[in-house]
Amino acid sequence: MAIIKPFAALRPTREKAEQVSAPNYDRTSRGLSLEEMQINPFSYLHVVKPYLHFKGEKKNPAKHFPLGLEYLKKFKDEKILIKDESAVFYIYQIIKGSVAYTSIFALASIDDYLNDIILKHENTLVEKENELADHISFFNGLGNPVLLTYPDNKKIDEVINRNISEHIPEYNFISADQIKHNLWLIKNESDIKSIEDEFSKIEKLYIADGHHRTAGFATYCKRKREELIGYSGNELFNFFPVCLIPFEGIQLFEYHRLIRDKTSVNNQNLISKINEFFDVIPSGNLPVQPLAKGEFGIYFNHTAFLLKLKKEFANSLIGTLEKLDVSIVEEYLLKRVFNINDSRTDKRLSFIDGSKGILTLEKMVDDGHFDLAITLFPTSIEEMKKVADEKLIMPPKSTWIEPKIRTGLLIFETI
Numbered sequence: 001m002a003i004i005k006p007f008a009a010l011r012p013t014r015e016k017a018e019q020v021s022a023p024n025y026d027r028t029s030r031g032l033s034l035e036e037m038q039i040n041p042f043s044y045l046h047v048v049k050p051y052l053h054f055k056g057e058k059k060n061p062a063k064h065f066p067l068g069l070e071y072l073k074k075f076k077d078e079k080i081l082i083k084d085e086s087a088v089f090y091i092y093q094i095i096k097g098s099v100a101y102t103s104i105f106a107l108a109s110i111d112d113y114l115n116d117i118i119l120k121h122e123n124t125l126v127e128k129e130n131e132l133a134d135h136i137s138f139f140n141g142l143g144n145p146v147l148l149t150y151p152d153n154k155k156i157d158e159v160i161n162r163n164i165s166e167h168i169p170e171y172n173f174i175s176a177d178q179i180k181h182n183l184w185l186i187k188n189e190s191d192i193k194s195i196e197d198e199f200s201k202i203e204k205l206y207i208a209d210g211h212h213r214t215a216g217f218a219t220y221c222k223r224k225r226e227e228l229i230g231y232s233g234n235e236l237f238n239f240f241p242v243c244l245i246p247f248e249g250i251q252l253f254e255y256h257r258l259i260r261d262k263t264s265v266n267n268q269n270l271i272s273k274i275n276e277f278f279d280v281i282p283s284g285n286l287p288v289q290p291l292a293k294g295e296f297g298i299y300f301n302h303t304a305f306l307l308k309l310k311k312e313f314a315n316s317l318i319g320t321l322e323k324l325d326v327s328i329v330e331e332y333l334l335k336r337v338f339n340i341n342d343s344r345t346d347k348r349l350s351f352i353d354g355s356k357g358i359l360t361l362e363k364m365v366d367d368g369h370f371d372l373a374i375t376l377f378p379t380s381i382e383e384m385k386k387v388a389d390e391k392l393i394m395p396p397k398s399t400w401i402e403p404k405i406r407t408g409l410l411i412f413e414t415i
Contacts, residue, residue: 002117002150003109004199005239006087006192009410010141012042016080017183018173020044021409024144042080044143044408046071048135059131065138072139081411088185089195090410091160092243094403095180101249101403102160104195105145105410107239108205110221113214118148118205119388121398124215132216133223136414142217143411145241146210147401149381152246156198159191171409181406199244206388208250208401214240241412243405247381253354253400254290256361257329257374261348264338265300265371274298277332278307287362290377293325296333297375299365320386325376326398333374344396353400354378 012020019042023032034052037045045052050068051059075081090105112118136142163186171183186192207214217240224237231238264270274280278296283304288297294314296307309328317323322331334340340349350370352361358375365373379399387394 002199002202002205003112004104004196004242004244005107005109006089006186006196007107007236007239007241007412008084008087009090009105010076010081010083010143010413011410012081012408013079014171016042017171017181017409018175020075020080021175021181021406023175023177024404024407042075044411047075047139048143048407061134061138065135069139083413084185086187087192088187089192091163091182091184091186092405092409093164093182094405095182096403099251101245101251102164103147103243103245103249103403103405104156104160105241105243106195107412108146108148108242110218110238110240111233112205113218113240116391117203118207118214119391120207120211120214121384121388121392121394122207122211122396123393124212128212129215129219132212133219136217136220137223140415141411141413142213142241143409144210144213144407145243145405145410145412146213146217147208147250147403147405148205148242148244149208149247149250150199150202150205150244152248153198153202156195157246159186159194163188163191175406181409183409204389205244206385208245208384209404236412236414239412241410245403247385250381251402252378252381252384253402254376254378255326255397255400256352256354256376257334258350258352258361258364258370259338259340259348259372259374260350260370261338262371270337271305273337274305274307274333277313277336278309281306281308287358287365287373288375289358290375293377293380294328295377296325296329298333298372299362299375300372302366320383320390321392321394324379324383324387324394324398326379326395329374329376330395351397355400355402 019040022036022043022045033045033049036043047068051064092103092105094101163184167184169182169184174180221237225231283306285302287299288304288306290297298305321327340346343349361373364370
């Protein structure tokens, strides 16, 4: 059963919450991170991405981490970051348009991850795990939680909703991307115990976003356990920061594929080759947005086609993994048509999440940045859960999951 604990966060003051916290930019958004750091001296990105201060340099912990630590110390000394006096749960609500994502900030157990109570659906890279473990060790903490999802629970919902209705938010701001952020503290001991008790009844939690962060924290924990003979298991390094949101509270978007390969795309036999595996339906001059599982689109040279896997191939699919739309694209388009055998490393292949809209994808092809786009229908939460339950691994970039949690809003310190 799942162990979920409250904690005392290091966090920005109410007045500085918007400036300190930052969007959770991934590695492909280096320019956005640097721009944020250049215009905002209070951004927590100065702590987590200090290497960006050194133009053109690769990450070098020995050289770059001390600068990040200077920023962290400065933020603490100037009371930009303060630490709560007692352990609490935090309710974090993101309002994007008319959609509200409501979650609980807390700590989860590394042992639950190691013992498959917290399940994954993606592989991780050892190099990146070690890199994150080094960061956590140097800074004694992490300000970017892992997004976990869990079965809908009325009692947890009741505690959350009551605290929201009875208390003014501790944080209440609108970020530059027009997203509203609210945060409440759950201090009542009865409510804290109720949340802990309800999670203790839940058999499985699922990683929605943050596989490398989880694996990095696990690596860090293992190192600490080797250093500290006779550890009790209750030390803070045995836990990691999470943002918990129920199944019905998250949203899965599709991940489209973009191919840069003029020779293959301009081959006059391309459609014939695709037609070996798919029924190919002409669909005008705008990219297809698949509206059902088993539908795919391709777009190139201002021309679009709807694809459906031929029955003889569809009937041959066995098991959860083979039946995923992303797996069908991997096998029958990327490998068999374009000879892309490793979608993790092939430089001809890129990805764009469906939250950015079909117009963005169309423009990337029409402007010549890519030669062809493959559009997909979103993976469902049920498929994601089934993959995790069966201890399988999805192809790279199978899902884009909302919400995206800001980094530096609540910081977990391991000492």
